[in-house]
Amino acid sequence: MIKASIIGATGYAGGEILRLLINHPNVHIEAINSNTYAEMKYDTLYGGYKNIFEKTLESVDLEELANRSDVIFMAMPNGKAMEFVNKELLNQVKVIDLSGDFRLKNMDLYEKWYKIKHHESKSLKEAVYGLTEWNRESIKEARLIANPGCYTTCSLLILLPLLKENLIDPKHLFIDGKSGVSGAGKGLALGTHYPECNENIKAYKVAEHRHTPEIEACIKDMTDKNIQVNFTPHLVPMNRGILCSAYTVANQGVTSKMIEQVYDHYYNEEPFIRFRGDKQMPETKWIKGTNYCDIGFKLDQRTGHLMLFGVIDNMMKGAAGQAVQNMNLLFGLEEQMGLNQIPLTI
Known part of the structure; x- marks a missing residue:
């Protein structure tokens, strides 16, 4: 079983990742993390998860989390992931980042459009762009995935x-x-x-x-x-x-x-x-x-x-669904695993 953790599990994208992973046959959800809602049970925050998923949210301790996890999904605002991701972290755990921090290889371009100073150049060079259908082989070998924008x-x-x-x-x-x-x-x-x-x-x-x-x-x-x-x-x-x-x-x-x-x-x-x-x-x-x-x-x-x-x-192929699709590739699973949802009719 893949041990997966989600930083930012209470946001829209992080919550959608959680929804997908709960029913994924090859994933154990190791931890859900939120500094804002730490120590709260997830079903208290989202009542629809009563009797489905009642795990307690944890504050973010990245070193401890990396030791417990095979993959960490980072679903945080732009500018936050680069504060966490470095060579030492990537030596321990695979990371799928849903922000824009590692999508643009040109740091000057990132700073121009995002109005945020970028300071993690080594990880930026290593990041693989996670457009699954067009970058499949590179994704399979990656340690850091930059999940594309919607x-x-x-x-x-x-x-x-x-x-x-x-x-x-x-x-x-x-x-x-x-x-x-x-x-x-x-x-x-x-x-x-x-x-x-x-x-x-x-x-x-x-x-x-x-x-x-x-x-x-x-x-x-x-x-x-x-x-x-x-x-x-x-x-x-x-x-x-x-x-x-x-x-x-x-x-x-x-x-x-x-x-x-x-x-x-x-x-x-x-x-x-x-x-x-x-x-x-x-x-x-x-x-x-x-x-x-x-x-x-x-x-x-x-x-x-x-x-x-x-x-x-935008919450699925544009965020969480593509992130899970990339996770499947990273761990040699069938790409569709956990993603065979039928469209909602209304």
């Missing part, structure tokens, strides 16, 4: 096959992202206060969202293309789910059939990618509560513009 995951999964095969013009690339409110985390803020976001939709962090450099850096790493993307996120009044719509120009001679063949080539055997072609546009309710990414497209023959659509659950 918008980034959805954007890359719909774009990378076509960029890799040169079917689209990389100079004209616009991404429109829409996310449920849980993407903002549990922290209190006026913009996610119920009266502010209910019955409302708005763009936010226009031209300054932190997932922009992450998307660009990953495209560079995986296709060797230097691309600047125009990415605009929107907040929509639902709890969870992401829809990414990417608008670009198909290269001369590209047909719908060619696009279908490329997606089929890259994703036909991927357990969590469901390609829906150009007849059925994906919807967020079809992936709610699951680790799936559904992809569709439409090639406008009149204008030559190509419209790509992807949906994921």
